[in-house]
Amino acid sequence: MKAGAGWVFFFSLIGITPLAERLGYATEQLAFYTGPLVGGLLNATFGNATEMIISIYALHNRMIRVVQLSLLGSILSNMLLVLGCSFFAGGIVHCNKVQTFNKASAAMNSGLLLMAVMGLMFPAVLHFTHSELHYIRSELALSRFSSCIMLVAYACYLFFQLKGQNNAYKPIDEVRSLRHKEEVQNKDSDEEDAPEITQLEAIFWLAILGVWISILSGYVVDTIEGASESMNMPVAFISVILLPIAGNAADTSAIMFAMKDKLDITLGVAVGSSTQILMFMIPFSVVVGWMMGKPMDLNFQLFETATLFMTVLVVASLLQVCYSS
Secondary structure, three states, X not given: OOOOHHHHHHHHHHHHHHHHHHHHHHHHHHHHHHOHHHHHHHXXXXXXXXXXXXXXXXXXXXXXXXXXXXXXXXXXXXXXXXXXXXXXXXXXXXXXXXXXXXXXXXXXXXXXXXXXXXXXXXXXXXXXXXXXXXXXXHHHHHHHHHHHHHHHHHHHHHHHHXXXXXXXXXXXXXXXXXXXXXXXXXXXXXXXXXXXXXXXXXXHXXXXXXXXXXXXXXXXXXXHHHHHHHOXXXXXXXXXXXXXXXXXXXXXHHHHHHHOOOHHHHHHHHHHHHXXXXXXXXXXXXXXXXXXXXXXXXXXXXXXXXXXXXXXXXXXHHHHHOOOO
C-alpha cells in the first residue's frame, strides 16, 4: 500500500487476470447443471462481470471517460482480437476442411449489434451537430431514453432465448449431435464435457472470485490516474487496451473452441459477449449513473463511435459472407 500508484495498478491488474479466467471456468462448470441456454447466458454475464465491477467503481469516482473507454475496449477486444485469433487458429488446425457455424444465431447477434450501435450514434451526432436546444442536457436525456429502450430490447431477446419455441440454439444442438455421430474423432467428447466440480462448489467459487475481483477493481480504479502519470501512458490507452485484456481473460477460451471445431461456441463467447456489453452493460451503466447522479451518457466521442461502427459493420459483413451451415 506504500508503493507508488503505478506498482499498485500493475499488480492489481495482474491479479485480476487469473481471477477473471477462473470466473469463466466456474461459470462453465455451473452451465453443466443449468442447461445450454441458461448456461450460455450465465457464461456471457459472468464473463463480463469484471468490466461491470470496474465500471461501477469508476462511476462512483465520476470517471465517466474511463467507463466509456473500458467498455469500448472490451467490445473491440472481443470482436477483433479474440474472434480474429479464433478464426486464424481454427483455420490452421483444420486447414483440410471448411469450418461451419449456425447462420441464424450469427445473424441475430449481428442485428442486435447494429441496433445498439445506432443507439450509441444518435447522442454523438446530436452533440457534434450542435442542434440540441439545451447543450449537454439534451444528449444526456437522449442517452437515458435510448438506454431504457436497449435494456427493454435486451430483455425481449433474453425472453426469446429462454422461452421462444424457435430459439437459435436448437439448430446448433442438432448440428452438433449429427457431427458427434458422423465423426469418429469426437468419441472422447463426453469425457471432455463432463463437469469437474459440483453445483454448490461452482456457486461458492463464483461468490469468492466476485469478492476478490471487486477488491482489486477498487485498487485499479483508484490508481489509474496515478499510474498514467508515473508510467507516462495516456489514460485512454490504459482504459481501451490494458483493462479489457485483463477483464477478457476468460473469453480467450473461444480460441480453444475454434481449434476444437466448435465455431458455434466461439461465436457465442466472442460475439455474444460483445452483444451483451452493447445491449446491456453500456445502457445499464447509463442507468446506474443516472441513479448515482453522475452524467454518464452514450456520447463516446466521434472517433470512438466511428471505430465501433466500423468494427460492427466489418464483423457483421464477415459473418454473412463466411460459409455457414
